[in-house]
Amino acid sequence: MSRLLIIDDEAGIRKLLALSLASDGYEVLTAASGEEGMEIFKSESPAMVLTDIKMPGIDGIEVLKQVKELSPDTEVIMITGHGDMDSAIEALKLDASDFLNKPIKDEALSVALRRAEERISIKQRLKAYTEDLETMVKIATEEVKRRAEFQNKLITSSNDAIIATDEKGDIVIYNRAAERIFGYPRVEVIRKMNIGELYPEEIAREFRAALEGGTVDLSEWKEVTIIGRDGERVPTGFSGSILYGDDEVVGSVGFCQDLREIKRLQEELIQSERLAATGQTVAGLAHYIKNILNGLKGGTYVLNVALDKSDTDKIKDGWTMIERNLARTTDLVLDLLAYSKEREPEPENCYPNDIVEDVCSLMDQKARDNDVTIERDLDREIGEVFIDPKALHRALLNLVSNAIDACIFDSTPKKRWKVRVSSGLREDHQMIFEVADNGMGMDEETKERLFSALFSTKGERGTGLGLLVTEKIVRENGGRIEVKSSPGRGATFSIHLPYQEAQREQ
Numbered sequence: 001m002s003r004l005l006i007i008d009d010e011a012g013i014r015k016l017l018a019l020s021l022a023s024d025g026y027e028v029l030t031a032a033s034g035e036e037g038m039e040i041f042k043s044e045s046p047a048m049v050l051t052d053i054k055m056p057g058i059d060g061i062e063v064l065k066q067v068k069e070l071s072p073d074t075e076v077i078m079i080t081g082h083g084d085m086d087s088a089i090e091a092l093k094l095d096a097s098d099f100l101n102k103p104i105k106d107e108a109l110s111v112a113l114r115r116a117e118e119r120i121s122i123k124q125r126l127k128a129y130t131e132d133l134e135t136m137v138k139i140a141t142e143e144v145k146r147r148a149e150f151q152n153k154l155i156t157s158s159n160d161a162i163i164a165t166d167e168k169g170d171i172v173i174y175n176r177a178a179e180r181i182f183g184y185p186r187v188e189v190i191r192k193m194n195i196g197e198l199y200p201e202e203i204a205r206e207f208r209a210a211l212e213g214g215t216v217d218l219s220e221w222k223e224v225t226i227i228g229r230d231g232e233r234v235p236t237g238f239s240g241s242i243l244y245g246d247d248e249v250v251g252s253v254g255f256c257q258d259l260r261e262i263k264r265l266q267e268e269l270i271q272s273e274r275l276a277a278t279g280q281t282v283a284g285l286a287h288y289i290k291n292i293l294n295g296l297k298g299g300t301y302v303l304n305v306a307l308d309k310s311d312t313d314k315i316k317d318g319w320t321m322i323e324r325n326l327a328r329t330t331d332l333v334l335d336l337l338a339y340s341k342e343r344e345p346e347p348e349n350c351y352p353n354d355i356v357e358d359v360c361s362l363m364d365q366k367a368r369d370n371d372v373t374i375e376r377d378l379d380r381e382i383g384e385v386f387i388d389p390k391a392l393h394r395a396l397l398n399l400v401s402n403a404i405d406a407c408i409f410d411s412t413p414k415k416r417w418k419v420r421v422s423s424g425l426r427e428d429h430q431m432i433f434e435v436a437d438n439g440m441g442m443d444e445e446t447k448e449r450l451f452s453a454l455f456s457t458k459g460e461r462g463t464g465l466g467l468l469v470t471e472k473i474v475r476e477n478g479g480r481i482e483v484k485s486s487p488g489r490g491a492t493f494s495i496h497l498p499y500q501e502a503q504r505e506q
Contacts, residue, residue, distance in 0.1 A: 034058025
């Protein structure tokens with residue numbers, strides 16, 4: 001078990017935690033203040049630190065800063081009282097591994113410690129892996145040019161994919177790591193496949209140009225997505241080199257580092273940041289929720305009065321107010337759930353243009369009620385594809401609704417407002433969906449803050465969650481979102497998604 005340090009100015013909590021953790025096999029050190037804790041940390045170098053946030057003198061936040069400055073790999077778990085969410089969020093931003101609320105429950109403590117130990121283990125493996133990789137690449141690059149026999153032994157045992165070709169681009173060396181990444185067995189590749197059949201098109205093009213004598217720099221590492229034999233998209237780091245003998249090109253070698261584990265860790269970090277942002281968002285939603293409640297109360301009052309007087313028109317008015325605020329409540333809850341939880345894409349065969357048409361139909365009534373025209377411009381070349389239809393529908397619905405709001409909030413007199421929704425297929429195998437309006441538009445500062453938590457161009461009328469959710473949905477599906485706008489000239493939001501043909505049963 002690991003050695004850990006407990007820092008808390010409450011003797012009872014120190015003693016209770018020390019006894020509990022010692023019984024679990026941990027080597028426990030304790031300190032009654034931040035000053036004492038830092039002295040013990042400097043002399044004993046524990047792997048983990050549990051510290052209270054609120055302490056006289058050096059508080060928990062300062063302890064966290066000093067610990068991370070001395071030892072960035074040490075995991076720090078913050079102990080906080082209820083209602084101190086801002087401090088907890090600040091601690092997470094400073095790379096605290098977790099935080100626990102008082103009173104501390106055994107189950108929560110166990111989960112936090114296990115998570116901290118896993119982070120320590122992953123960091124150690126990544127550090128060792130990175131150091132080994134740098135050494136291996138350096139050796140491989142130098143020795144490949146001098147001794148072919150040593151090159152083959154090194155390539156075979158490498159943890160990274162190494163693919164060598166002759167001067168024509170036919171593959172002559174293909175190690176076990178390459179089998180894991182590309183999915184093809186060696187017997188189907190060696191002397192049977194060319195780089196154009198194995199590498200992604202953009203990489204194959206560069207290698208072919210270099211083999212033909214072009215001045216192409218292949219040595220710089222670049223991130224490339226490999227489409228495996230089974231269709232799996234594998235993120236990799238890719239670099240290469242042209243091999244020479246007697247000043248003539250004799251072949252090439254490519255190095256491919258599997259980034260799946262690193263990407264998983266990055267997603268965990270994004271999730272932690274998202275949860276922290278969600279905490280901030282919830283704290284800032286009080287006023288918005290209060291407005292919804294006031295709207296519900298107002299609608300209920302109007303409805304009750306109308307019922308007493310049997311006033312049919314007023315009954316409709318009251319019920320409309322209630323329906324409108326119930327819809328706002330539903331949207332708020334769905335946005336919070338969508339932003340705080342990871343969702344794996346669920347692709348299926350579908351027609352994107354039908355999805356665009358359905359979104360426009362859903363928003364037509366809102367547009368007409370506010371003198372806004374929705375125009376469609378659909379590329380009929382986009383037929384049936386293999387994507388997540390629910391994700392695309394949700395993203396487009398958010399953007400079209402926002403575009404109509406941008407027209408509604410535009411105060412320009414005698415203006416004919418319109419929203420244009422279009423689809424298109426680009427040459428680089430990307431689908432693009434655009435939602436453009438001629439509403440109020442945005443300045444540069446507003447555009448830079450669009451995808452920040454708690455920021456809304458609608459002021460008190462919005463939560464700031466809609467675009468966060470849209471950006472998250474698009475990113476989860478391998479795409480990106482772009483924005484063009486200027487004050488008074490409207491805005492154009494573009495969703496770029498990879499094009500994948502519909503799957504056919506074998």
